[in-house]
Amino acid sequence: MNARVASLERENEAAGELVPERALVARRLAVQFSGADAKDILRHAIETAFPGRIALVSSFGAESVALLHLVSEIDAALPVIFLDTGKHFAQTLSYRKKLARQFGLINVRDIVPEKAKLARRDPEGDLWKRDADACCTLRKVEPLREALDGFDAWITGRKQFHGGGRLHLPAFEASARHVKVNPLARWRQDDIDAYRAAHDLPPHPLVAQGYPSIGCWPCTHPVAAGEDIRAGRWRGAAKTECGIHGRGFNGTA
Numbered sequence: 030m031n032a033r034v035a036s037l038e039r040e041n042e043a044a045g046e047l048v049p050e051r052a053l054v055a056r057r058l059a060v061q062f063s064g065a066d067a068k069d070i071l072r073h074a075i076e077t078a079f080p081g082r083i084a085l086v087s088s089f090g091a092e093s094v095a096l097l098h099l100v101s102e103i104d105a106a107l108p109v110i111f112l113d114t115g116k117h118f119a120q121t122l123s124y125r126k127k128l129a130r131q132f133g134l135i136n137v138r139d140i141v142p143e144k145a146k147l148a149r150r151d152p153e154g155d156l157w158k159r160d161a162d163a164c165c166t167l168r169k170v171e172p173l174r175e176a177l178d179g180f181d182a183w184i185t186g187r188k189q190f191h192g193g194g195r196l197h198l199p200a201f202e203a204s205a206r207h208v209k210v211n212p213l214a215r216w217r218q219d220d221i222d223a224y225r226a227a228h229d230l231p232p233h234p235l236v237a238q239g240y241p242s243i244g245c246w247p248c249t250h251p252v253a254a255g256e257d258i259r260a261g262r263w264r265g266a267a268k269t270e271c272g273i274h275g276r277g278f279n280g281t282a
Contacts, residue, residue, distance in 0.1 A: 051181075054078075055203035062200045070200050070212040072103050074182060079208070082181040084108040086173065086273070089125040090243040091233045095224045096186045096213060101132035109137045110176050110183075114168035115147075116157070116245035120234040127231065140176045142168045157247045161263055165271040168245075173273050182208040185274070190217050191259060193269055209274075218258070244271065 058078065062070050075083055085100050087093050087109055100107055111125055129137045150156065150167055157164040177183055188211075189198050198214040213221075225232065235243055239251035241258045250261040259269065 049203070051208055052203040055199075055201045055208045058201040058208075059199040065200065067212040067216065068099055068103070070210065071099055071184070074184065074201075074210045074212075075100075075104050075107060079180075079182040082179075083183065083210070084110050084177065084180050085184040086110045086112075086177075087186065088112070088244065089121055089128060089233075091236050091241050092188075092221055093186055094128060094230045094232070095216075095221050096184070097128055097134065098132060098224075098228055098230055099212070100184070101134055105133045106136050107134075108180075109134055110173065111137055111139050112169050112173055112176075113139045113141045114245050115142065115154075116168065116247055118235060118243065118246045118249075121243060124231075124233050131231070138176065140172045142172050146171070157245070161248060161266060161268055162272065170272045177207060180207065182210055184210045184212065186213055187211050187274070188213050188216050 058073075062073065085096070085107055087097055089097075089111060097109070100109070109129075113122075125137070128134070146167060147154075151164065156167065187195050187198055189195055195214075198211050200211055200214055202209050202211065224230075233240075233243060239253075240249065240261065241252055242262055243249055244262055248263050250264045252258065252261040263269065
């Protein structure tokens with residue numbers, strides 16, 4: 030624990046507020062890098078703040094290519110966690126292999142749900158029809174929780190322009206078990222498009238078919254012109270997140 034974090038912890042204790050060290054670290058970094066470039070945020074997180082104890086979690090979806098490319102230029106051996114839910118579009122699985130090969134990512138980890146849990150809780154593979162939250166928990170939340178054991182931090186691709194709970198997303202935030210790093214928090218769609226064009230990065234094959242946000246095939250639909258970028262996710266339901274960023278996964282510290 031550095032001196033500044035220790036000082037902050039004492040101040041909070043004096044005020045009667047017990048704040049975990051993790052939250053203090055996240056707050057300090059969020060302030061320090063509030064206006065920083067995405068690559069500077071990533072480099073500090075990977076090389077200085079959490080060396081050897083950080084992973085990137087990527088869906089290899091519509092917006093993933095920029096962040097994957099940035100990470101590859103800093104550390105191509107960084108663990109990249111891909112939640113292979115068993116319900117992905119075939120195009121996503123092909124894209125995952127293509128990008129890993131093209132960017133030289135040598136530590137992509139395909140994380141799958143436990144077979145015993147699938148057999149017990151989703152034997153017919155249709156849980157998504159009856160309870161989408163339970164399906165996400167089984168196929169994404171629980172596998173990711175186990176995959177992140179041993180890490181102190183993980184990198185996400187979330188952005189403020191997605192709205193909802195992401196509207197005021199900081200570059201660093203604390204959860205109950207990790208610090209989450211959001212290097213693209215302030216990026217807009219134009220920034221993603223410009224970066225992709227500048228580096229000649231391949232788009233996800235489904236983007237041209239009207240899918241600006243891509244998850245599992247049963248719960249992802251095309252989006253009409255003018256609709257919110259995530260309008261095709263769990264269309265017709267109140268659900269807006271899979272759960273890996275909610276209290277059911279990690280809680281907010």
